[in-house]
Amino acid sequence: MSALRQHLLLFATIALALIVLGVGVVLGRLRQRLMRSEHERRRAADELNRRLSELFSLQELSYVLSDSLELDRIVEQVVRYAVRFLDAQGALLALVGEGPNDPLQVAAAEGTLAPLRGQTIQGDDTGLVARSTGREHLELIRKSGGAGEAGPGAEPTMIAKGIQAAAAAAVPLRSHGTVIGTLIITDPREGVFVPEDIRLLSTLATHAAVVIANARFFEMVRRAKEQWETAFDALSEGIAVVDDEGRVRRSNRSLAALLGAPLPNVVGTPLGEALLGKPNALHELLAATRRGERPAPLVARSDRLRRTVRVNAARIPGAATEQSIVVMVEDVTEQQALETQLVQSEKLAAVGQLVSGVAHELNNPLTSIVGLSEFLLEQKELGKKDRGHLQVIHEQAERAGRIVRNLLTFARKGSAERVPVDLNDVIRRTLSLTAYDLKLKDITVERELSGALPDVFGDRHGLQQVVLNLLTNAAHAVAENPRERPRQITVSTWFDGQVHLRVADTGPGISDEVAQSVFTPFFTTKEPGKGTGPTPCDPR
Template identity: 70%
Template sequence: MVRYAMRFLEAKGALVALAADGEAPADAERRPLTVAAAEGTLGHLRGETIGADDPGLIARSLNGERVELVDRAAGEATPLVAGLEVASAAAVPLRAHGVLVGTLVIAEPRDGVFAPEDVRLLSTVATHAAIVIANARFFEMVHHAKEQWETAFDALSEGIAVVDVQGSIRRANRSLAAMLGSAIPSVIGRDLGTALLGESPALVELLAAARRGDRAQPLVLRSAPLGRTLRVNAARIPSPEQEASVVVLVEDVTDQQHMESQLIQSEKLAAVGQLVSGVAHELNNPLTSIAGLSEFLLEQKELGSKDRGHLRVIHEQAERAGRIVRNLLTFARKGPAEQGRVNLNDVIQRTLLLMAHDLKLKDITVEKVLPTIPEILGDRHALQQAVLNLLNNAAQAVAENTPGRRRLICVNTWFDQRVRMRVSDSGPGIPDAVVPQLFTPFFTTKEPGQGTGLGLSITYSIVEAHGGRINLERPPDGGAAFLVDLPPAPPAPLTPSPASAVEDAAGRKALDPSAPVVKRTILLVDDDPAVRRMVKALFGREGHTVEVARTPQHALDLVRTRSYDLILADARATARDHLFVEHLIAAHPGLKERILVATGDVRASTDEALAHLGLRYVRKPFNLRDLRDEAARVWAAAIGTIE
């Protein structure tokens, strides 16, 4: 363009200066100019930047609408830019579609060389030049926008495809290609429905609705070819053609659904946990009195053998019910009721012994591989309940086998940074529709009266409370398998216990049983008549005096006037909207070592309060040995025997 202007106007120099790009085209005259092209006597200005406030003709021409002609012969100074003058020059602003894009300048070292027809020709050249420059800039903008769109298209984590009226992929981004396990060129031309879902009438209907311009609900479908869960949405691409293409958004929501199901599961377990905790707590007091009084009667020497046998059954069943309640409380509390070192293999062996008779009657074979594994830290009874639930579930599954199919349960354990247990069966397997609700409380596929639907949900809660995980596996040869992994217990401390102390099963120090019995005075604060009877019978037979407070406030009044060696209080006993033991310690700090709390509460606030107060406690339902031992520790601590 510059050379064209020089040749046809017989000028010795020419240049084109373009306004810098800006957000508002209307402010071009206030933006600096860049000399984009320069030839002849002006060639040295190529690439120079000229400020908007420059006094020369180049910058000044942007403010005009027509060709500006200057000639030294007319007595005018002709600076093109500050410090550069020429004899004759003409400048015309370059405008296209009303937008100022720059200026075209020609210069001549001689005076009076540009005639009026030269000015008209320069104006014509400028008009065409402005259109060419504007179009070039427009195409550059389009190209840049296209590059940005393609970058964003490929950067999206969701798969995107443009499909034609036959459903074939015409364009795809990298995420979709990765989802399909192919390179982008290999994806183009494939049928989207077949590639994603196989045969899917629902997807065909979604694409048809999108082509009609209807706003259809996204589909959430399980992809058999990909083994993933996909959310698919589609929209019509605006087009004058009747049969328009459709853009399809494909999102892998497998992990999201898994997290959502875990959240729903946790919420359900929490709701059931609240229900269970209330019921279990109400059972604690009657179980405490049944177990305690039956044990108390079993210690009577004059009891006949037949009556002793009956009482032993009552006591054993009360203990069994107590363990069930503790398991339910563990389920509700989401934390182990008792912490101890547990050998999982031993738990499995003992559970299989309990089930041996029933398994034999049902003709069920159990194969087990139990190599040496580290101990775990937790509640033995809760873990046994979890193992029992898994084995019962497997036994019920294989019992449905058709004649000729072996009834087999396999139990394996191993260690690879975590202690792992796998319980598998040769049953019919678990249908796809059942899997999402497998650990949901009260969900069961059994006939009414044959199952509560709590077995697997309680197992899930127990495993989770011990820092573990439980997952379902579906072996290729059929059946079902549950994989449990648990953290190993830390190394056992090597420090020996003092010779004068003995450790019980829970690792607590116990007093020497040969120590002489001292008569004590006991204050009992409990609103359950059966528990009061049991405690009075136990300590009364040993010569201790038991005084029962009618209310927590009555107990506070008694403590002000009398001295007690032991204050046995129910954890839920309250006075003036606070725990009774909190009031008692606040009023009589010296009695702290003489307080023993009986608790069957699962509320976190109660446990936190007892821990903060540093009080000894015994969990309901408790037996006589537990109560005797804890009382002895309180008395020993009061006189400094046990630190």
């Protein structure tokens, strides 16, 4: 029994030891599995944290980039965030030019690549920047200068002329299938690019390419808009875009200047009322234009602006609404005055020919009268009374002859020859022509003509026209003077190294507003038929 008990006890001990050993093995395996699971969990947690960090970083960059459409600000932010994300020592962003042969422009650079900021890189440069724009995918340069790992003695990589790096990554920026630039990152943390860096860099480049392409498109539209607005405002004619009610939706500066209002105040106003003072002044013109017709320009006198305007209208091709019409307003006041002057010149030319013919016809009988009166005055048997009458006849015939000769001189056509001219003689002859008209208007003329006046070199007929215009204007100015105010014109000449002519009158003078336009050709304040203003002539 004791032996059996000992065997049973030994068997139990062995069984217990086996059980303990099995439990230990199971516990050991279980512990290994738990440790492996904890490691995988930590690795998964680290990966998740890294992905979340990348996501938050990209989200932060998205907010920054979406805040502006300025290209310079965008490229600076992309480079700055690239250095921050990858903990790199340098980064740059180069953009492709608009033309096929344009060099690359380094738009932004940070860190060790900062010296390249603002520089241009030619397409035939052997560095990584120029080379990467011809690649389809990201190019990675490790410390060895190739795709595989190598020893520490490898040569650095050329980024651009004069700039090198031990490790670099270049990713082309593509938008709509076209390379618009390249993003270069050099010398990341620990000296190598890990797969997570490559993934983040690719995502950053994709996002940056879209934003940069949008910024470039916006810049192109902005420049085109500025060029259009510059051309729009540079036109001397007034331009306005009007709606279906005839209200101005857009205007250039010339129209605002014509209307005498600030440019913002012109927008929204009825064009017909602002231009011609009548709400429906342009109704027929705009209505015909909306129907697709090509109406004749409207020429009208604006009492409000004291100008004559010509208005043209046309539909805008491809406009959003059929009612959009562009209206061109031209100030034709001077043009009409010129046309009137041309018509008047033709009339004067005809009158000049008539006067010339009449003067020649009058000259013959006047010559006979002067000759016969001189012959009779030589007769000794004439009485004193008859001699006095004949003397009057002779003097008046001589005076009439002088008037006829002045008319012939004034009406004679001739080329504008520059010859020595006695200005005082021109003044005397012109005063002789106007003496009768001035006498009828009770206007006296004072002459202050210098006796030491040298001849001037100019066109005699042009100078006579100038003096006649000045005398005529002065006569018009003093003709309306009240009785207590004298009607006097003073013509004076003097020489102080230059020959001066001055025609002064006792009229009401010229207001400051009118004085600004006194030398404008054909400008006048007179009623129609009383003058067209100063004619553009060069009396030198």
